[in-house]
Amino acid sequence: MAREKVRKSLEDMFGVRVVRDATTLLPERRPFTFSAVKDGKAIALAGYVPSVAARERIISTARQAGFIVSGGDQLVRARGAPPGDFAALVNFSLKQLEQLPSGRITIADHALSIEGRAPDLKIYDELAEVLRGALPYGLTLARFAVRPPVASPFLWSASREGNTLRLSGYVPSEAARADVKAILDEAMPGLDVRDDTHLADGAPSTDLWLKAVRFAADLLSQARQLQVSIADSGISVEGIAATFDMFDVLSRVRRNSPEGFQVARFAVQPPRAVPFVWKLQRLPDSVQMSGYAPSEETRRLLSDALRSAFPGVPIRDEMRLASGGPSSEMWAAAANFAVAQLARLRSGRAEARGARLILSGEALDSAAFSSLTTALEHSPAGLTVENEVNPPRISPYVFSARRDKNGITLSGFYPTQKAHDYLRQILMRGFPEEAVTDVSAIGAGAPEGFQSAVEAGLRQLERLQRGDLSLTDLQLRLSGLAFTTAAADHIRAVLEKSVKPPFNIDVELSVVPEGAPVDGPECQAGLSEVMAHGTILFDTGSASIDAASQATLDRLVYILQRCANMRIEVAGHTDSQGFSRSNQRLSETRAQAVVDVLEAAGVSASHLEAVGYGATQPVVSNETEEGRAKNRRIEFLVKEAQTP
Known part of the structure; x- marks a missing residue:
């Protein structure tokens, strides 16, 4: 039609007699397509352009953007381009492609498709916002196949505070995002879910990943303060359990990890125990653990220590985890110390309250009791130990x-x-x-x-x-x-x-058999020998002989009975304390008391003579208590033989 109008106008011009039409029509293309493939700084163009001018503008714009352009001279002119400025339409599309490290755009009539991988979330979000909004030049978005960046690790996290659940990290697709919401709504209906996640690649299989999300939802539904994170194939759980029942439920759930995943970290704080107590008890057929431990690790180490100390003996573990006790290091030191002492008991228990440990029971044997007593002198720092362990029972005693x-x-x-x-x-x-x-x-x-x-x-x-x-x-x-x-x-x-x-x-x-009679020197030597190794003690200030002197007196009697026909002086001496007259009397009465005892034991009184010297013959100085004690003494002196 346009061609006929042009020819008619030329024929109607003055002076023109004949118009010969040698023009041909450009081929029409439906759909009218154009594509560009980007790989780094290289861009390859293909498809159709409505004119040479449009082609030149497209190539020029691409080169100005820093691209190395190929395929520009092979762009085919054709009819069927969408109305408007086709070069501007293409250049707008190339500008979007420019933000991707590599990718492709395809224009079919007014429909634009784009694919590739965004280098980061910011560019991904910007592209998604631009291309999914109102497009210029009559363009419509036919396909947005730009893939988000790869996240490593691929992290998804859900943190619950009461009735609010905050999501962060990544989801593999919008469809997966919708599935996550449905899972959370089903597990915790009515919860305020605030989703701050972004799209990213790098997730495991979406089906498996959603199973891990469902596992997280089961955990989150059990506690009002909890955070569950999924990083690649690992799951971490942390938070606070308000009750022991809640903690037990969380512990059971976390043991059933979903396919392809495992709970790499379980840091849920158990409830607070007041008082924080624990007990180890040695029973006839087993060893029992009960009370509270500060962590799963300390509890496991205690169980291992008991198995080592009591090989072959069943270990009954009735402990629960709780907070509010001593540090894990202090608890473990006290527990290991308790195990070592429990191994020394035939029966008994170790019971701890905070930093106080009470040991009770019966020791295996005397050596074990002695070892335990010694060990208590080296108990762990900060631990107060009360020992109520009894020695082993002996029968007959x-x-x-x-x-x-x-x-x-x-x-x-x-x-x-x-x-x-x-x-x-x-x-x-x-x-x-x-x-x-x-x-x-x-x-x-x-x-x-x-x-x-x-x-x-x-x-x-x-x-x-x-x-x-x-x-x-x-x-x-x-x-x-x-x-x-x-x-x-x-x-x-x-x-x-x-x-x-x-x-x-x-x-x-x-x-003891009676010995042979002795002469004077032998008698004196025997008496001196006895007194050198023994002593005769009196009650303070009196002549009453202490019972502790009896062994010395027995030996004196044995010697004196062999000293036949001798006169022996039994001399009493005092120290310088007191009046000389009273000292004299005391020394005399003490000497006589010794004579009386010897006579009663069978020594002839005619052979003995009691003499008191008071303080007149000190053997050492009276200046010290030790010296005065030496001066208070009884001496035996062989004076002469008597006539038979």
Whole structure:
């Protein structure tokens, strides 16, 4: 039609007689297409243009944008272009393509399609906003196939605070976004969901990913303060459980991870326990854990420690996780310490309240009790330990003390460390120069009155040249060699008076054979030897002889009975304290008291002479208490032989 109009106008011009038409029509293309493929700085053009001018404008604009253009000279002129400025339409489309590292645009009539991958979310969002809005030059968007950037890790996170749920991170598609909303609405209807997620590539399979979202929704529906994050194939859960039941539910749910995913981090804070207590109990057939632990890790480590300490013994774990206790490090140190002590018990328990640990029960044996007692001196820093562990129960309850040429040997058991220390003090006073071999051990089950019965026996063992003292439950037995018959009788009488029922007394004593008579020097040497290793003690300020002196007196009697036909002076001495007259009288009465005891034991009174010297013959200075103590003494002096 236009061609005919032009030809008609030319024929009607003045002077034109003949018009010969040698023009041809451009081919018409339906649809009228144009495409551009971008790869970095290179762009390849193809398709149709309505004119040479349009082609030149398109190529020029592309080059000005910095592209290396190919295919421009192969653009085909054709009819059928959409009305308007086709070059402007193409240049607008190329401007959008320019933002992609690589991609493609296709124009078919008025319809624009674009594909490629955005370098970042900002460009993706800008392209989506421009191309999905009102387009210039009559363009319509036929296909938006620009892919979002790859997110690594591909993170999706949902954080719940009461009735509000905030979403962040990425979703793989708009369809997936809609599916996420539907899942959350179903699990938590009525919740205010605020979605700040962006589209991104890099997600696992969408079907599997949505299963992970459903798993997250199940967790979020259980607690009002919780955050669940999905990063690639890992899931993390953190928050606060208001109740133990809620915490248990969350713990159970998290053990059922969806296909292709696993819970890499579970940091849900359990409820607060007040008071924060935990207990380990050794039962006849098992070991039980109960109370609270600060974390799953500490609880697992405790269980492992118990299995190592009690191989083959079933471990019953009734512990729950809770907050509000000591630090995990402090808790673990206390628990490991408790396990080590529990292994030393036949039965018992370790119970902790905060930083206070109470140990109770019965020790396996005396060695275990001793080890436990020593360990308590090195308990973990910051831990207060109360020891209520009893020694092992011994039956029959035995204790023994033997005196021979090698010294004193203790064996058997004692009920408390205090009792043991007390008996050792008696030995130190009664046998000051003798070696003590102590193989006794602590043990429960001692009869009532154990300490006083053994003390009475040890005091009489002091009087024997050698002997054995043994206690078996309520039977106290003393055997050995006494120095004289009178001493043996006196020992038996003292024991029967000192040790009361329900104890039974068994005394079996022999007497040291009488030695040959001695002369004066030998007698003096024997008496001096006895007094060098013993002493005669008096009550303060009086002439009453202390019972602790009896062992020395027995030995004196044994020597004096061999000193026949000799006059022996028994001399009393005092220190310088007090008046000289009173000192003189005290020294005389003390010397006479010793003579009376010796006479009663069988020494002839005609051989003994009591003499008092007061403070006139000190052996050391009276300036110190130690010196005065040495000056308060009894001396035996062989004066001369008597005529038979």
